[in-house]
Amino acid sequence: MIIDFHTHTFPEELAERAVAKLAKSARAKNYLNGTVVDLRRSMKEAGVDYSVLLPVVTKPDQQRSINRLALEINFHSHETGLLSFGGIHPDNEDYRQILRQCADNGVKGIKLHPIFQQTYLDDIRYLRIIDCACEHGLIILVHAGYDISYPQRDFASAAHILPVLDRLKPDRFILAHMGGWLCWTEAEEQLVGRDVWLDTSFCLLPIRPAPGTQRDPGENPPLGKEQFLRMVRRHGADRILFGTDSPWDPQQASITALKESGLTPEELSAILGDNAAGLLGLAKRKKGGIKEI
Numbered sequence: 618m619i620i621d622f623h624t625h626t627f628p629e630e631l632a633e634r635a636v637a638k639l640a641k642s643a644r645a646k647n648y649l650n651g652t653v654v655d656l657r658r659s660m661k662e663a664g665v666d667y668s669v670l671l672p673v674v675t676k677p678d679q680q681r682s683i684n685r686l687a688l689e690i691n692f693h694s695h696e697t698g699l700l701s702f703g704g705i706h707p708d709n710e711d712y713r714q715i716l717r718q719c720a721d722n723g724v725k726g727i728k729l730h731p732i733f734q735q736t737y738l739d740d741i742r743y744l745r746i747i748d749c750a751c752e753h754g755l756i757i758l759v760h761a762g763y764d765i766s767y768p769q770r771d772f773a774s775a776a777h778i779l780p781v782l783d784r785l786k787p788d789r790f791i792l793a794h795m796g797g798w799l800c801w802t803e804a805e806e807q808l809v810g811r812d813v814w815l816d817t818s819f820c821l822l823p824i825r826p827a828p829g830t831q832r833d834p835g836e837n838p839p840l841g842k843e844q845f846l847r848m849v850r851r852h853g854a855d856r857i858l859f860g861t862d863s864p865w866d867p868q869q870a871s872i873t874a875l876k877e878s879g880l881t882p883e884e885l886s887a888i889l890g891d892n893a894a895g896l897l898g899l900a901k902r903k904k905g906g907i908k909e910i
């Protein structure tokens with residue numbers, strides 16, 4: 618069973634423009650075109666059973682359409698293998714109602730992106746959302762570390778994550794990008810071993826420059842294999858989730874990178890899907906599809 622816990626798609630009519638804009642600001646070339654159709658094609662090729670979609674609400678009023686789309690996607694999960702989290706913005710004053718609706722409608726979790734939402738993770742607005750999401754049993758996945766498009770913005774490094782862990786002790790809290798994109802030493806020292814899950818997205822492969830842009834070979838190097846393995850083992854392979862950040866990393870090559878990273882077969886199958894299946898309450902059906910347990 619392979620579950621990609623970190624993917625992004627956009628509504629068909631927005632995908633081309635949205636992906637082009639992000640590719641330009643990140644100076645990184647996308648692998649897929651950002652549509653659900655392209656992601657499903659990639660899943661089939663790479664043998665991915667399930668992809669978790671993580672919508673990011675960048676303006677408070679977007680939450681309504683984003684969460685409506687999440688429900689539509691989840692209605693067809695059994696056929697498509699796509700499962701969408703919900704989205705929320707720190708400025709959504711009706712956060713209690715939004716989170717309750719997500720939970721009542723069977724949405725498994727929410728995505729928070731402190732950099733795109735320009736709010737420190739330990740801001741009171743996020744603390745309230747995280748606390749309330751926990752009450753409703755929602756999984757919380759947070760972008761952690763820096764963002765490729767905003768190199769200087771530190772909204773979600775260990776300094777802003779630790780107060781959340783200490784104050785709220787969220788029980789199903791996932792830090793993307795191995796605990797902190799581009800600040801992996803800090804993540805290893807301060808977050809590894811804490812009661813969190815780490816996803817492997819956008820960490821292990823070199824970044825491809827977008828057409829017409831340049832990247833120095835040493836710019837934003839990936840997390841080295843040796844440090845990755847050390848982090849996995851110190852943290853516990855049962856708390857690591859495979860993710861790609863598709864369309865920004867390719868699913869097939871990301872799976873290959875994990876297979877070649879030196880993990881044992883047990884660690885590999887835990888990370889590629891078993892841990893995620895447990896967290897999401899999913900089991901594989903005998904004849905291919907996926908059923909909920």
Ligand SMILES: [Zn+2]
Nearest residue numbers: 623625671862
């Ligand atoms: Zn992402």
